[in-house]
Amino acid sequence: MINLAGRDILHGWGRFLFTGVGLGLLIGVTLSMAGIYRGMVDDAKVLLGNVGADLWVVQRDTLGPYAEPSNVRDDAYRALLGVRGVADAGNVTYLTMQIQHEGRDVRVMLVGFEPGHPGEPGSLVAGRPITRSHYEAIADERTGLRIDQRVRIRRHEYTVVGLTRRAVSSGGDPMVFVPLQDAQEVQFLKDNDALLNERARTAANPAFNRPGVPGLLEAVQASQASSRTVNVVMLRLAPHADEAVVAREIRRWKHLEAYTRADMDEILVAKLIATSAKQIFMFLVILAVVSAAIVAFIIYTMTLAKQREIAVLKLIGARNRSIAGMILQQALGLGVIGFVVGRTAAALWAPVFPKYVLLLPGDAVVGAALVMAICALASVVAIRAALRIDPATAIGG
Amino acid sequence: MSHPAIEIVGLAKRYGTGDAAVDALKGVDMIVQPGEVVGLIGPSGSGKSTLLKCLGAVIEPTAGRMALAGETIYDHGWKVADLRALRRDRIGFVFQAPYLIPFLDVTDNVAVLPMLAGVPNGRARDRAREMLTALDVGHRARAQVQQLSGGEQQRVAIARALVNQPPIILADEPTAPLDSERALTVIRILNEMAQRFGTAIIVVTHDEKIIPTFRRIYHIRDGRTYEEAGEARAA
Known part of the structure; x- marks a missing residue:
């Protein structure tokens, strides 16, 4: 037929x-x-896979650092290293911001990390890791940045020394990795006017400016100008450590929230992009x-x-x-x-x-x-x- | 003894029920012999199309009897289980317009009938080409139907009606869209085919120019048929 x-x-x-x-x-x-x-x-999975962490320790009662803001003191890692089963710890900050590159705005996630510790970028597709303490950056290739280019982030210029591929935030923004202290400054340091204003207010406060206590006012003002906060402490566990047990220990004794990879998966996939x-x-x-x-x-x-x-x-x-x-x-x-x-x-x-x-x-x-x-x-x-x-x-x- | 190709006795058809009922056929009698071409003439609404539809097994009569080549197909109810096969194998249709399938070429428009009957495609196309040649349109076998003239299209439609060599052909005003010359050619072809294949053909028409060509004519009026005698026509 x-x-x-x-x-x-x-x-x-x-x-x-x-x-x-x-x-x-x-x-x-x-x-x-x-x-x-x-x-x-x-x-979301790439974001979690790239950092090489087993546990994410964040501010208590928050879903940080990706789904909610989280602030943890940057010396908390010392106490966390003392928990049984923790092999390594790294402070990390995250900040989504706009940078200028070749006359156009690029939305990026700025990541502050400590080289050699959890939270550092995964494998590089070009260039080298960060070796200096300041003003070097590793950028994702989707930012459009190239090796040896200089890019201004807030007050300072950074030299791009390495490139990553598919290092993006859960929102799809490409990441720029910089040393932790630089990132803390970008994220937490106030501008000059705010600092002057804050100093004047502190000096006018008799509690901080006592005539009989020399050096008190300077100490208080110095503490206001520095930042000792990070968004998350990432932990790498010892080979046979049980991540659920370690997370429970941290919640109980350190008064912080600890998430396993599965928890973070759940937060990112089921909550953040739900x-x-x-x-x-x-x-x-x-x-x-x-x-x-x-x-x-x-x-x-x-x-x-x-x-x-x-x-x-x-x-x-x-x-x-x-x-x-x-x-x-x-x-x-x-x-x-x-x-x-x-x-x-x-x-x-x-x-x-x-x-x-x-x-x-x-x-x-x-x-x-x-x-x-x-x-x-x-x-x-x-x-x-x-x-x-x-x-x-x-x-x- | 040979049977008539078509034998109809007291055929009736009523549309609707109760007060709204309309009797389209009120007792039609008709006999057509094999190889005979018969005219069926009547005014609009007289029941011509209803009779054709009953004969074509597309609507069911209300009463009466119909037989094709001696086999009763209707006697106060259908006596044939597969009306679709009956139409396909034993009745050919030629319509007012050719109604060829526009997406098939000329050969396949004719071959589709034997194909529907289960004949392999190659053999069906051979039979179609033979029939097209018999109707003088063999040279257009590969053409698309849109490329044919009105007369050629009607010949292809006749070839389609004849290709399964059915015992009867029902032609519903087949010359309506044609000029006199082409209309007479179509009737001549139908007569030749009737003689050649022994097919009984009923031609429903209003067309004054072809009426004199029929040896026998049935007039239909108010649902009843009246035969015009052959002798009277010859005179």
């Missing part, structure tokens, strides 16, 4: 192709939305419904345009299942064109997206199955209409 669907498609291939391309672009948007969600999850994920899911549902409506409308109008031919086919003995098969095959054909166009479009425009778009083969397979299911479902209305066509309408009168 002739493939009626194929012949009809070839007969009006231009209309069919353009419709398929239109549908494909819609499917491309749908796949990109799924890719953005996957990218967000991947960013709203975005729901939003993307809603978009996916809406796009799926719109795609189904478009396919249903196209197939329905194509079927109505063939009413007379269908009546003739039925009159001369075509089975209902041949007619239904023709319409179903056309809907699926539209789905195949749409999916191929959509997948190609999503792959082509993914690098242009400001956010990381991760197109997983598994998602593509699920997407293809969904597109086919939606097209099959969308053809039901047209099939019902075709089966209702009375063969008698082919005979006049």
